[in-house]
């Protein structure tokens with residue numbers, strides 16, 4: 001059992017190792033598959049993108065970005081006449097990503113918006129509002145931009161004063177829409193661009209100028225020394241800046257979004273920012289880069305796969321363990337069932353000769369439950385085994401592996417064998433077998449072989465006695481013929497003749513009885529058979545002056561095993577003779593009753609008491625003195641009747657007599 005459990009564990013370990021390796025290979029294949037899928041997806045998107053762009057551009061091979069000419073550093077025309085700035089650089093990146101040239105054209109802000117609406121340009125960067133949403137379609141945000149107010153450094157305006165202020169704002173700018181909505185009482189002065197507004201501020205014609213923070217910072221830096229400005233409190237708003245396109249460009253939006261996403265993930269906008277601001281300002285909406293996202297995604301995927309594999313493995317291991325436990329339980333039950341159903345009695349004792357386990361057979365015999373026996377000494381069974389024989393036999397068999405010890409207990413004979421148990425715990429296995437029947441059979445075989453030998457001897461002797469008898473008979477006959485015989489001589493001769501006849505009958509009986517017929521069924525003349533048995537008991541019957549009556553037709557015959565029948569009759573007659581005192585009477589009958597033959601043997605002897613009736617056919621049951629009875633006679637009768645497929649019954653009254661009735665199948669047709 002122990003070794004099996006160890007094997008089972010090793011098997012489970014091996015199995016789980018193989019399972020983990022299998023799962024790891026599967027996970028690798030899965031991850032590679034996902035990578036390849038993304039790769040293929042990117043390729044397909046690339047092809048789709050160029051197809052859509054080419055279809056859209058038709059006979060052009062470039063896109064036009066048109067936006068504000070004067071909002072440094074976002075986009076502006078420099079003193080050298082070149083249109084530059086953050087978004088202009090961004091367009092170069094976008095061109096690279098899209099794989100198409102983007103030409104940049106500076107306009108006044110209002111014109112830039114108008115051109116885009118009319119489709120003269122393709123792209124412009126801006127905030128979103130409802131009005132613009134009517135004319136354009138938008139991409140995802142490219143960065144977040146804060147808008148604020150700038151005032152002269154010596155003024156004390158705060159955010160709360162906005163509604164009372166006069167503020168310069170660029171025509172067409174999103175700020176106008178914002179101000180009208182949130183600060184309706186503020187006085188707005190529309191200007192061409194922020195630079196013009198700052199001029200008005202310096203001349204104190206307005207209280208403040210509204211503009212994007214990078215732009216305001218740019219001018220503050222430019223005009224340092226000439227005038228001192230300050231940015232009022234916190235930003236007015238922070239809005240995402242998107243790329244707008246004419247409404248009929250909608251099909252380009254997904255492609256633009258992809259390119260924007262890619263630029264973000266590469267961190268290129270940050271580099272542009274550093275170029276224009278020297279530092280990484282919060283111009284960009286800081287989003288986790290896609291590359292990192294992918295790493296996180298795959299990391300999570302692998303972790304999930306590992307956790308999944310481990311938990312699947314765990315649960316499958318648990319399932320396996322449950323299965324194996326059930327199997328073990330089944331095989332344990334099976335073993336226990338076999339242990340319980342072995343006809344021999346089995347006891348397992350520990351080193352101190354206390355009971356560890358006992359099978360059903362011995363428990364039932366002892367009338368105890370397993371709970372009552374475990375941990376108790378074997379003497380607990382002694383009550384059932386009456387006496388110390390069991391303990392003595394046990395003591396004798398300990399240490400002699402497998403040696404048989406026989407002991408008699410009541411009417412039964414037991415055989416005990418002990419085997420040492422070499423396991424985790426040392427102990428002894430005891431088997432106890434009721435061998436009474438075996439003993440009887442053994443004795444019977446011995447007896448019958450003895451009888452056979454005696455029988456053959458007797459038959460031989462009888463045969464040899466026949467010759468001298470016939471010589472005697474012949475000579476008495478010759479003597480009778482002589483004329484000088486007196487009366488006394490004649491009486492002597494008659495006496496001799498009678499005794500010679502008697503000796504002849506005895507010899508006939510002996511010869512008949514021992515006539516070997518084997519086991520086969522033969523034609524049996526019942527009357528003749530009865531007579532030959534009675535002949536054997538003539539002498540003892542005469543001594544007791546027993547009157548015999550036989551009621552059986554001379555011609556009555558049936559098919560039966562004659563030897564068995566003789567055994568039956570002999571034992572019944574012997575018991576009847578034993579049971580009767582002087583002057584008893586024995587009545588034997590044989591008759592047909594339908595399909596059966598009925599044989600009765602009735603005596604008027606001592607009878608059988610009720611308590612003895614129960615044990616009558618048991619082997620070794622005898623009420624006779626030692627040396628006179630063996631207690632096997634009726635047992636043999638019973639066995640033989642069974643063998644002939646017949647039935648036996650007995651009626652008896654103590655002091656009045658006994659009648660045995662035997663029913664045998666009439667096998668005449670056989």
Ligand code: ADP
Pocket residue numbers: 571575576579603605606607608616621622623624628629630631632633634635658
């Ligand atoms: P045994 O004759 O050696 O004692 P049996 O088996 O032939 O053994 O008989 C068992 C017992 O049954 C006898 O000892 C006797 O007590 C009882 N018994 C058998 N036949 C008769 C009978 N005809 N009358 C009274 N008792 C009988």
Ligand code: MG
Pocket residue numbers: 571574575629631632633634
């Ligand atoms: Mg007998």
